[in-house]
Amino acid sequence: MSYFAPPSDVSVTEKEDAFLRKHVPRYTNLLLIGHSTGCYIILEMMKRAQEMKVVKAVMVFPTIEHMACSPQGKVMTPVLCRLRYAVYLPIILLSLLPERLKTSMVRLTLRNLYALDNSIIPATITLINVDCAANGMYMESHEMHLVVERDNLTIRQHLSKLNFYYGAMDHWCPVQYYHDIRKTSPEGYIHLCERGIRHAFVLDAGEEVVNMTTERIYDDLRTL
Known part of the structure; x- marks a missing residue:
């Protein structure tokens, strides 16, 4: 039986940074799309590898704070x-x-x-x-202990590139989290989806979420 665990001699941060430097060309325009804790990973990437040229990051039902308290x-x-x-x-x-x-x-x-x-x-x-x-x-x-405080510094630094979609029926990321981030970043694109889509949207609303996010991406890219 195999288990995931970071090697003791190399930190996870160092391995991720090395992977990005090796596999992502420095001047490539990147469009990042994350779901749930994938959004946390995107913020970590943008913080740790600022040489990456991220033009847009879409955060769908972002689990980026107080995961264990949801x-x-x-x-x-x-x-x-x-x-x-x-x-x-x-x-x-x-x-x-x-x-x-x-x-x-x-x-x-x-x-x-x-x-x-x-x-x-x-x-x-x-x-x-x-x-x-x-x-x-x-x-x-591991995520329950890792995803605690929202990284407001990274969010503010890259706010113009970030699109957030929160769900009104999301039990991993309650509506209160949406209201909290709206208070700290009122000028950002932070949208509350009230279509009743569940956090695990791939089960029954994949096409609807894809259409919703791609429409926003196309609208944003036209203004770049």
Whole structure:
């Protein structure tokens, strides 16, 4: 069984900076799109590698602050940080089931979605794997301790390049977080989406979110 953990002799920051310098040409125009903690990663990239030429960064349902204090975080933090090993055995047992039975179980679990995207079913089945679950849960437990204070300094420094989309029904990033960032950065493009789209929009509203974000990107790029 494999687990993600940073090597002891090289910091995560140094490895990320080295990767960016090696694989991202210095003068390339970059359009960054992040979802959830992907938005936290974008802010870290913009802070650590300021030589990158980021022309726009779109932050969809940004989980960039007080992750463990959010409604969903309060539920998941004890599971991820203290009880995750108890989850491994059921996942091992589920992974032994025939593919047809796993497919039926996934369809049953997702049956109440308003508009299920069938393309997510094969991807979901591949997640019924103890290595995948162990790595994912370890990473998420680490995020609970890492994503705490919003990086207002980096946000203010790059505010003209940032587009934020918060969700009115987002349990990882409650509406109060939207109001808080609006107070600290009132001149920024910080939008509250009231369409009832869930945080895990890929399950049933992927196309709607893509259309919403691309329209904004095209409008912004026309003014550059």
